[in-house]
Amino acid sequence: MRVVTRFAPSPTGMLHIGGARTALFNYLFAKRYGGRFLLRIEDTDHERSTPEATAAILDAMNWLGLTPDEPPLMQSERAGRHADVAHEMVARGTAFRCYVSAEELQARRDLGEEKRVAARREGLGDAKKAVLLAEAGALLAPFRSPWRDGGAPPSADAPYVVRLRAPDGGDRIVEDGVQGTVKVHSSEIDDLVLLRTDNTPTYMLAVVVDDHDMDVTHVIRGDDHLRNTFRQIPIYEAMGWAVPHFSHLPMIHGNDGGKLSKRHGALSTTVYRELGYLPEGMKAYLLRLGWSHGDQEIFTEDEAIRLFGLDGINKAPARLDLEKLGTVNAHFIREAGNDRLFDLLIPFLRAEGDLDPSARDRIRTALPHMKDRGATLVELAAAFRFLRAARPLELAKNAKKALSEEGVDRLRKLSSELRNLAAWTTASISEMIATYCTATGLSMGQIGPPLRAALTGGLPAPDLAPVMDWLGREETLGRIDDQIQTGAG
Structure with missing residues (x-):
């Protein structure tokens, strides 16, 4: 098979x-x-x-x-086929025409509810209450039509539905691949409608x-x-x-065990795309929502295809955990190819504001080293703000504090050394700053804060040497000069 x-x-x-x-x-x-x-x-x-x-x-x-x-099948296009099967079942005797109207069925249900309510009245004797409850139960039980064994129609043009002749007597058993053996009695199955009065299938x-x-x-x-x-x-x-x-x-x-709702993250799947999750991250997380294979937490699609089985599905409800989803997605961001990840990141970068060619190039260069800066593409795009900040940079409170008169003076001296640097690479910049600190008796704790403030305006950023490399010589010196000139003013 x-x-x-x-x-x-x-x-x-x-x-x-x-x-x-x-x-x-x-x-x-x-x-x-x-x-x-x-x-x-x-x-x-x-x-x-x-x-x-x-x-x-x-x-x-x-x-x-x-x-x-195969191309998707549209169920509405197959109504004729569905009707043909129902009529074949009538010919086989496994379905029948039922002339009980919808109004009659509703009246039956209403009467059942009335008797159920009546049985709750105070002062009603136990015997009478038992009778009312039994009558209510019969009226509200799964419907077995009086026409299931045939009979002449009320009139030649009487409307009818086609109903399945439900099985009689005994238990019905399903060996479910997840739930195990499930059993119901045949009396719990109604003579369900297959075709409505207008010949449309249910x-x-x-x-x-x-x-x-x-x-x-x-x-x-x-x-x-x-x-x-x-x-x-x-x-x-x-x-x-x-x-x-x-x-x-x-x-x-939800993660609190309650019925899943929007506050838990019961969102459209495409909303997760808009929130910056990768499809492979979503699939890997969805796989673990109710399925497990040992202690392994993250699976590639190839691994999932090789290992997936119904025996690994839990019977208990799974709990949606957005923090766990973020952890899984962060893993796949780190594993993503740089070219593909950059293409996926572009819409989120543009959502942050205009993306000029120079900022785009800086981000493209920095991306392989910045993949761990976000659990989603939204977070990752935000992590590059320091590379696209417009000059003169708007300073955060902590940056203003670092750019004291003493801090600006240290920037001025360091700027002269940077201008004479022959090769503008992360390694050469790092070596030059270390040499400068040794020669001046300054520590990185003294030169780092004002330099970081001038370069990022106080925005989160990684180590300074790669930041200066990604910004390039001209942008780096320009940002430093802006603060020197502001301090001198």
Whole structure:
């Protein structure tokens, strides 16, 4: 059997973190076993599905590199096929026409609720309360249609829905790849609607038909669908189709254990891109949200494909930890190729302000040595502010303090030595400053603060020698001169 998995989002909104993890797990499982990973857009909710949401989902998948092996299947384009299957089930006797109206069903539910409320009244005898609760339970139980065994329609043109004839008696058992053995009694499964009165298919029918037609062998999805599995398997059985292997992933919670929300980081996947995370960083972090392999924390995609398996998925909900995400992303920033990282960084640098060619060149030169200065591209872009600051530099409070009269005088003397430096490299600058300190009896603690203040204006920056190298001779001496002239004024 060749493994085929699918990711099937509904385009009623953006691709959020939970959906991205589900897509990743399906992708990795298929790739590990040399199978196919497919994408289906479940757009049958015409009122809520939008082309914009579909485009956003595809964009997020593309950013994460979760490329399906075939063009995406649009579920709404297959309504005719879904209806044909429902009618075939009627012919087989595994589905039936039901003439109970929606109004009748609502009245049934309303009556059940009324009896349930009535049973709570004070002063009601135990016997009467038990009767009311039993009657309420029967009315609110999964619906079994009076038409499931056939019968003449109320009239020749009476509207009807097509319902699945749910299994009778006994337990229904699913051997779930994550949850283990899951069991429900057949009485908990309703005669679910397959076709509405206008002959349009329901979600339950469409999912099963599409999974069958796409040759899906493994359904890996959130455990909020676990209940649906017991309603969908009878559809496979009614058509004599092979039932795929089901695996239901636990939900993702916030870092406090509560239901995931925006305050925890329940954001659109593309928002994480805008926040400066790398796709490989996101994938490596999502992989560890509920899956583990020994004590290893960070995986490349090749490692993940080689090692991923359903047996490594935890049953307990995972917790979204943005601090951990930052740590993982920082690792992949350090591992990223310099050319690619610089290209990715450009939009974030531009968001900081105009990027003139000289500043661009300085940042490009410094980048290989500055990769550890940010957990995201936003943070990394901010780390280069000292290289693009406009002259004369605006001084922070700590920088003004360092540029005292004594500090400016030391800068003036050092500037003369710098102008005579033959080679402008990190090594030669570092050697010259060390020699200068020895000759003048000054320590780096005395010359460093005013020099750093003049070069960065008080902005965070690494060691001074590489800073001066990246700035170049002209910019370095110009920034020093600005402060000397300001001090002299």
